[in-house]
Amino acid sequence: MSLDRPEPSATFPLLGREEADVFARFAKLVARSADPTGPSSEPPPLQPNWSASLDLIRDVGHRLRETQRRSDQMMRNALEIAQKAVTAMHEAEERAQLAEAEAASASARAQAAESELEAMMRRQREPGEPLITEVDQWLRQAHRQLQQARDARTDL
Known part of the structure; x- marks a missing residue:
């Protein structure tokens, strides 16, 4: 191992060699970023690409509007289904009450x-009461009608 790099297991004794190495690298990176005198490894600032930014904004806006339209349509469909269910x-x-x-x-x-x-x-x-059934009543009525018809014939 080099002299400027400590043994990972010595820096972080409770961790295994691979985990300690990752933590040692992270500690070194943090120490370097805290030291303003160190070499700057920052890339040069990027130039804004305004046309690509505007295209991205338009695309996001279009997608938002399309998503809103779809969600509105789904809401209308759900409302229609709910109204049909309530009507049914x-x-x-009403049929049950009838x-x-x-x-x-x-x-009754x-x-x-x-x-x-x-x-x-x-x-x-x-x-003591005589039994008069419906059939008896019907027969008596039919007999009376026959007698009336016979009497009407004899009167002619």
Whole structure:
């Protein structure tokens, strides 16, 4: 090893040889940059390239506008999808309410028919009351109409 460069493991005893070497180089670089009398290894200042800078600014502006347009379009699409979903949800809710009302109506009709059937069954069980069924009523009505028709023929 050269005399101006210390042994890396002596400078940083807890690190391995490779890690210590990197840290030693970094320490040397920092020491050189802190020493203003050392040789200047800075490159000469660059001349600004205004046309390339303007092109870069235009390109960035164009990309920003394009990104904004795309994000606006995505937002409009998302809003449209959300509105369709809300509309579909409201329609489904209305259909569910109508179905519920129809079910309640059908249930009420079924209960009324069941009550009527129970009342008729109670009447049939009572011994003193004559049993008149719907068929009996229909037959009696048909018989009366036949008699009226026969009487109307005989009157002619």
